[in-house]
Amino acid sequence: MAHTIRDIAQALGAEAEGELDLAVRGAAEPQAAGPDDLALAMDPRYAEGIARGRARAAVVWPGADWRAMGLKAAIFAPRGRLAMAGLTRLMDPGPEIAPGLHPMAVVDPSAAIGEGAAIAPFVVIGRDVRIGPGARIASHVSIAEGARIGAGALILQGARIGARVSIGDRFICQPGAVIGADGFSFVTPEKSGVEEIRETLGSRAEIKGQSWTRIHSLGAVSIGDDVEIGANVCIDRGTIRDTVIGSGTKLDNLVHIGHNVQVGRDCLLCGQVGVAGSARIGDRVVLAGQVGVNDNIFVGDDVIAGGGTKIFTNAPAGRVLLGYPAVKMETHVEIQKALRRLPRLAARVAALERPLPEGE
Template identity: 85%
Template sequence: MPLHSIGEIAEALGAEAEGDLALKVSGASEPHSAGPDQLALAMDPRYGDGIAKGRAQAAVVWPGADWRAMGLKAAIFAPRGRLAMAGLTRLMDPGPEIWPGIHPHAVVDPSAVIGEGAHIGPFVVIGRGAQIGARARIASHVSVGEGARIGDDALILQGARIGARVTIGARFICQPGAVIGADGFSFVTPEKSGVEEIRETLGSREEIREQSWTRIHSLGAVWIGDDVEIGANTCIDRGTIRDTVIGRGTKLDNLVHVGHNVQIGEDCLLCGQVGIAGSSRIGNRVVLAGQCGVNDNIFVGDDVICGGATKIFTNAPAGRVLLGYPAVKMESHVEMQKALRRLPRLNARVARLEELLPGGAGTGGAPGES
């Protein structure tokens, strides 16, 4: 691993540093386990005591920290710790090793266009008419379907599947096992189905009939903007007629499912196991925490934030903070949970009041007797 001086790291982070700026480190570590050649990460006073337990000579610390009293030879000051982590990890991450050029065990259709400086690993399959951008890196066992277009500086890791006619922007990052451009889950019955009936009646059914499902094929594809990241084993379905869309700068965690025709805006954050049903629209800068679900054919406005396991069944106005099943405003959910916890005490109180009433439980009479 290459060595980095404290001065070099501080410059990369745009941060102030003091002490021996020529001191070099090979990596980063938590304070209590840092070795003498590692940079301890103590960006919050809560972690300052850990430095004495380790052997670090330099650390990233909070503004105003007395780094000399901690026994350090140098310190970098980080006003915003997690932002410093972003810059530091970017500097120290060597990235995956991918075969330069086209590996002899890759299968590339003669009509495919491979950009200058691209790296194509072993057992990669690139289909007819596909276009791979300059400096793209594609690891082993990836398949890229016919007519797909992948932008410059993309990184697609092991076993990902990019379907036919999918369009992906620049600086795309795709973790192992993701599938982009599978057919949407779309079926119809010759007659009105039970699902359609209960949607109209909110649960009531006149009769239960046998029904069979007819497949609706997906003619659309998937369009992904610049600077999008897709997590491991995430699935994005192609559109039925129009493309499924993921806007610029949006980040999807592992095991996210985006249904057919879904339109997701820019700079959204979708955490693990989020599911978005077909034809829903998600605005810009929306955050969906783990296991959130979004019903089909609804709109979630800009800047909505949803807590973990929230289930959204109706349109959500812009800027709303939601929680619960079904989703309600977070403050309403908190009050509902408080009321729920009070129910046993309320029930006991009502029981005591009933005993005091004429003909109540305490007299052995039936409720309502006088």
């Protein structure tokens, strides 16, 4: 689909100059852009790429001399990545899901499907499910009994929504996600080795055989509005109360949220983050890739944890964390500097320990 420079600028709330009726069909990096592409050059670093490409129009930084670059039109973006958000939203056609209910979908007679929904083939919708208006559900999705899904949802191929799960409006779920599986919760008849180690921090008495008894999950999962779930995310249902994901929160691919966890509003959890059972995450928390959060602890509002950080204890609001175990980022930097000095320090200590020759 073609868009004029005028239409794109209006959609972005941005200023534009030049031939505003010029139409483009896609977006491209400057050096790869053709005549029908909008080149993305929101930083002076990309000006050279425009000369190597064939774009007639570009998104550029404020004050750019677009005419000198050989362009016929330009859109000015004070904040490049924000412009990218609006541009990609405008140009993304979305998945092809035919409107209405496909004849090869299986829908329980007690389920209620909102007006304007699109249900693809091989979707299975269980008893007493409620799906809001305008929902789009791709093939091979299953939605178990009693689930509630709000308006404007987009649930992509192979996602699994468990029993009694409640989801707000404008939900986006990528392929293969599982929401509402049983929690990983087991107990031993006597005190287990794990419990003993937690109490003693290392020492154990007599080691005995032990077997595990399942604790069933009677709760569900409750998800707010405007939440996005990445591919192959797993969110376990709660043991008694629901596992909760707050409105506006985004979960990257391969994130695991354990049973009873509460995640606040507008959080960002990147790939391979793992949050153990009954942990509480505040609002606007950012956890970078492979961050781990221990069970039964609290991570305060506005905490930012760098990649690979392991959070074992409560983290106060606003703290920036890094490392294993997690410490303040500036402390972690000093620790790493000290570690790099250790070989030289060890050599100096060894030299000082060398015995003096006799007579000295």
